[in-house]
Amino acid sequence: xxxxxxxxxxxxxxxxxxxxxxxxxxxxxxxxxxxxxxxxxxxxxxxxxxxxxxxxxxxxxxxxxxxxxxxxxxxxxxxxxxxxxxxxxxxxxxxxxxxxxxxxxxxxxxxxxxxxxxxxxxxxxxxxxxxxxxxxxxxxxxxxxxxxxxxxxxxxxxxxxxxxxxxxxxxxxxxxxxxxxxxxxxxxxxxxxxxxxxxxxxxxxxxxxxxxxxxxxxxxxxxxxxxxxxxxxxxxxxxxxxxxxxxxxxxxxxxxxxxxxxxxxxxxxxxxxxxxxxxxxxxxxxxxxxxxxxxxxxxxxxxxxxx
Amino acid sequence: xxxxxxxxxxxxxxxxxxxxxxxxxxxxxxxxxxxxxxxxxxxxxxxxxxxxxxxxxxxxxxxxxxxxxxxxxxxxxxxxxxxxxxxxxxxxxxxxxxxxxxxxxxxxxxxxxxxxxxxxxxxxxxxxxxxxxxxxxxxxxxxxxxxxxxxxxxxxxxxxxxxxxxxxxxxxxxxxxxxxxxxxxxxxxxxxxxxxxxxxxxxxxxxxxxxxxxxxxxxxxxxxxxxxxxxxxxxxxxxxxxxxxxxxxxxxxxxxxxxxxxxxxxxxxxxxxxxxxxxxxxxxxxxxxxxxxxxxxxxxxxxxxxxxxxxxxxxxxxxxxxx
Numbered sequence: 006x007x008x009x010x011x012x013x014x015x016x017x018x019x020x021x022x023x024x025x026x027x028x029x030x031x032x033x034x035x036x037x038x039x040x041x042x043x044x045x046x047x048x049x050x051x052x053x054x055x056x057x058x059x060x061x062x063x064x065x066x067x068x069x070x071x072x073x074x075x076x077x078x079x080x081x082x083x084x085x086x087x088x089x090x091x092x093x094x095x096x097x098x099x100x101x102x103x104x105x106x107x108x109x110x111x112x113x114x115x116x117x118x119x120x121x122x123x124x125x126x127x128x129x130x131x132x133x134x135x136x137x138x139x140x141x142x143x144x145x146x147x148x149x150x151x152x153x154x155x156x157x158x159x160x161x162x163x164x165x166x167x168x169x170x171x172x173x174x175x176x177x178x179x180x181x182x183x184x185x186x187x188x189x190x191x192x193x194x195x196x197x198x199x200x201x202x203x204x205x206x207x208x209x210x211x212x213x214x215x216x217x218x219x220x221x222x223x224x225x226x227x228x229x230x231x232x233x234x235x236x237x238x239x240x241x242x243x244x245x246x247x248x249x250x251x252x253x254x255x256x257x258x259x260x261x262x263x264x265x266x267x268x269x270x271x272x273x274x275x276x277x278x279x280x281x282x283x284x285x286x287x288x289x290x291x292x293x294x295x296x297x298x299x300x301x302x303x304x305x306x307x308x309x310x311x312x
Numbered sequence: 313x314x315x316x317x318x319x320x321x322x323x324x325x326x327x328x329x330x331x332x333x334x335x336x337x338x339x340x341x342x343x344x345x346x347x348x349x350x351x352x353x354x355x356x357x358x359x360x361x362x363x364x365x366x367x368x369x370x371x372x373x374x375x376x377x378x379x380x381x382x383x384x385x386x387x388x389x390x391x392x393x394x395x396x397x398x399x400x401x402x403x404x405x406x407x408x409x410x411x412x413x414x415x416x417x418x419x420x421x422x423x424x425x426x427x428x429x430x431x432x433x434x435x436x437x438x439x440x441x442x443x444x445x446x447x448x449x450x451x452x453x454x455x456x457x458x459x460x461x462x463x464x465x466x467x468x469x470x471x472x473x474x475x476x477x478x479x480x481x482x483x484x485x486x487x488x489x490x491x492x493x494x495x496x497x498x499x500x501x502x503x504x505x506x507x508x509x510x511x512x513x514x515x516x517x518x519x520x521x522x523x524x525x526x527x528x529x530x531x532x533x534x535x536x537x538x539x540x541x542x543x544x545x546x547x548x549x550x551x552x553x554x555x556x557x558x559x560x561x562x563x564x565x566x567x568x569x570x571x572x573x574x575x576x577x578x579x580x581x582x583x584x585x586x587x588x589x590x591x592x593x594x595x596x597x598x599x600x601x602x603x604x605x606x607x608x609x610x611x612x613x614x615x616x617x618x619x620x621x622x623x624x625x626x627x628x629x630x631x632x633x634x635x
Contacts, residue, residue, distance in 0.1 A: 015447050021522040022440045026452060029437040032492045035477075036469065037459035043468020057471055102361060105354030108347075114355060120618060121362035124369065127617045128610055129551035131573045135606040136368040138576065139375060145387035145599065147371055179365060187625050211350040244554070248573070267466050272558075277467060284465020292462045 047285040051277035067282035076266060077283070081290075084241045084262040090174050091181075091242075092234040096227055098182045103189035104219055108211065122183030130244030133176060137249050141172070166259040169250070173260065177245060185230075192226040193219060225308070232302060236295040239263060239287055263287045369614070376401055376603035383599040401600030405608060412608065414564055415571040418486075422567060423549040426487045430545035431538055433492045438500025439526050444509055453501075456494050470558065485559035486567065490548050496541055503537040504530060539623045550613060572609040576602050 016023070043057050050063040071077055102122065109115040125133075140147045141162040149159040162168055196219070204214050241262030250260045252273070263283065270280035303310040375388045382389070382396035389396075405412065437456070441449050463469070479485025507530060515525045531538070556570035566574065 019446055019522075022443060022446050025436050025523065025526065026440045029433055029456070029492055029497070030452075032433070033456060033459050033494075036472070036489075036492075037463060040464035040468035040472050041462065043464045043471060046467050046471070056475055057468065098361075102358050105350075105358050108350045108354040109358070110347075110351055111355075114359075118355075118358050118362040120621060121366050122358070123621055123624070124614065124617065125365050127547065127613050129553060129569045131551075131553050131569045131576070132606055132610050135572070135576055135602065136372065139371055139388050139603065140368065142388070145383060147388045147390055150387045150390060182361070183365065184624075191625075210346045212346060215350070251577075264466075271467055271470060277471075281465065281467035284467050288463055288465050295461055 044281065044285045044288070046278065046281035049278060049281075051281075063278070067278040068286075070279050071282050071286070074279075076261070077286070079258060080261050080263045080266045081239070083260070084239055084264075087170070087173065087241065087262065088234065088238045090170070091177050092231055092238075094174060094178055095181060095185060095234070096231060098178050099185035099230075100189050100220070100223060100227060102182055103186040103193060103223075104215055106186065106190060107193045107219075108215075119183070122186070124183070125180045126184040128180075130248040133180060133245075134248035134251075137172070137176065163253060164255065166256045169256055169259045173245060173249065176249065177242070180245075188230065189223060189226060192223055196222050228302075228306075232298060235298050237291065238294055239290040241265065243268065369610075372603050372606050376600060376607050378600065380598075380600045388599075388603075398600075401604035402608075404601050405604045411563070411566075411571065415566050415568045418483075418565060419550060419568040422483065422486045422552075423546050426490060426549040427542050427545040429487065430491050430493070430496065431541045434496040434500045434541050435504075435531065435534060435538065436526065437492075437497050439504050439530055441497070442501045442504040442507075443512065445513075456497060460494050473559065479559045481560055481562045481565060483565070486552070486555050486565075487549075489555050490545070490552060496544065500534075500537060500541065503534060507533055536623075536626055540626060543620050543623050547613070568609045572605050575605045 046057055046060075047067055048062055048064065049060045050066075052060045055061070106115055106119060109118070138146075141149075141160075143149065143159060143161045143163065148162075153159055160168075162172065200218060201214055204218055209217070241264040243262075243264040246260060246262050246265050247268070250256050250265075252269075253260075264287075267280050267283045267287065270276045270283060274280075299310055371388065371390070374390075374392050375383065377397055377399070378389050378393060379396045379398035379400055382393055386393070440446060441453050441456075443449065473479040473485065473489070477484075477488075479488070511529055511533075512525050515529055516522075520528075551569055552567060553569035553573050556565075556567045557573070560566060560570070
């Protein structure tokens with residue numbers, strides 16, 4: 006049977022499956038693949054009448070403007086450092102709370118605690134922004150109410166850029182931990198219970214079992230989640246930064262990430278070309294990170310590779 | 313091996329068994345003491361964390377029921393100030409209910425339509441790619457997966473949506489951007505790969521076509537998957553403010569979260585103007601209104617979440633299977 010004949014036979018047999026695939030194919034072509042060709046915008050001077058494809062080329066001047074602004078290094082550093090912190094503390098908090106939750110004997114208490122921890126996952130970043138406002142507002146915030154009632158001087162978060170990494174990391178953990186711990190908890194429940202019984206018989210204490218059995222057995226789960234995190238290490242969580250920091254220029258050195266920068270260039274400044282250049286810079290950075298990361302992992306342990 | 317040695321080894325095994333039984337009994341007492349310490353430390357730590365998770369909600373609720381005068385004078389309360397309890401903020405929010413009702417209607421409409429389409433897209437695509445007899449499944453899987461590895465960035469996507477697809481002030485602009493997610497597709501694919509292939513095969517032999525098999529056989533077997541995907545999608549649509557911010561300028565089409573964002577922002581802006589220009593603060597109870605609006609916009613989700621939470625937990629476990 007020839008190649009063409011084989012193709013025709015398969016098409017005849019599976020045309021309906023192809024039909025079912027069609028809507029999603031059109032979707033990714035329209036929303037992902039055609040926009041990928043739009044990266045030419047990074048090398049063009051955007052004109053409203055010209056659109057993506059008919060605006061005139063302007064070489065590398067968008068990138069030049071990007072580098073001259075001096076912002077690029079700052080936002081890249083911020084994105085990277087915030088994500089490193091999110092990954093590190095995320096693992097510690099999620100794994101830690103899963104292990105501790107698993108040890109709690111009282112079922113009702115465990116369930117209640119888990120539900121409460123899950124609550125922040127269900128709210129939007131807008132609401133999280135309202136919470137930050139309620140707690141840290143300079144004149145009326147709960148935090149300053151407590152501080153002043155103990156005779157301290159009120160603390161102005163919106164004038165203290167250096168405090169924001171703590172606030173943002175805390176907020177991220179606050180919103181994410183309950184959700185993230187579920188994956189670890191499922192992994193713990195799926196572990197071989199005989200292993201733990203055998204360890205008890207051999208005289209292992211509860212702490213020892215956590216240290217020598219539970220944590221090492223969670224390594225595959227942890228590796229996959231960390232890898233996913235590293236793959237997105239140059240992508241900022243737009244909602245977190247946008248809804249809490251708002252557009253305060255004073256705080257930007259500590260809180261501006263690539264995503265908020267790209268957004269501001271496009272929407273607030275209407276600087277389409279430079280924004281596209283920054284976006285392309287981010288996409289390439291992300292792509293390289295994922296590729297290198299996956300290759301390294303594949304070499305070390307193929308089971309952990311993402312694809 | 314001679315009979316003697318067998319009985320000997322058997323003997324020692326029994327001996328050991330007895331010994332370990334004894335140690336088990338002895339260990340059980342010791343275990344319960346350090347088990348107890350783990351239990352207490354664990355309960356304390358996660359208990360504190362759980363409290364930190366709910367306290368902000370409590371603070372917002374208390375503030376929303378406190379009179380504006382008290383909020384301005386004494387700040388946001390930590391404990392409820394009984395003499396200052398008031399429904400003033402809610403009354404103000406609901407004085408002109410049209411805007412809120414419109415935002416609610418918009419959000420519910422977008423969430424229901426969007427969730428339906430999102431689940432249909434994810435399951436349909438996932439099913440095709442889970443069929444082992446589909447010859448191009450790897451190529452197509454990669455075609456989808458590649459979009460998670462590389463993208464054109466915000467600008468080309470935004471221009472596509474606004475210039476070529478005309479999403480400005482259109483409800484489609486609120487539905488389409490969140491409709492298809494490759495991750496949901498992968499979850500669907502790996503779930504459906506667990507359904508025995510014989511079901512599709514035998515139905516095919518009986519003359520059923522692929523769409524019938526998908527709709528009549530596979531979907532009914534995928535209820536946990538559908539529940540999970542629906543919840544993830546519904547939450548994404550309900551909490552969406554981003555697409556509304558990008559595409560919608562018509563106030564009649566604001567979604568709930570974006571409406572809240574505007575209230576939080578514009579109230580703040582009004583205050584800044586009032587303070588800067590030296591005019592006395594407007595008598596509009598802005599502070600309480602912000603908190604009351606937050607509660608109004610969050611309410612349904614927080615009330616629903618205890619019931620849907622376990623499906624999320626299940627779904628995360630489904631999703632944990634590598635695609």
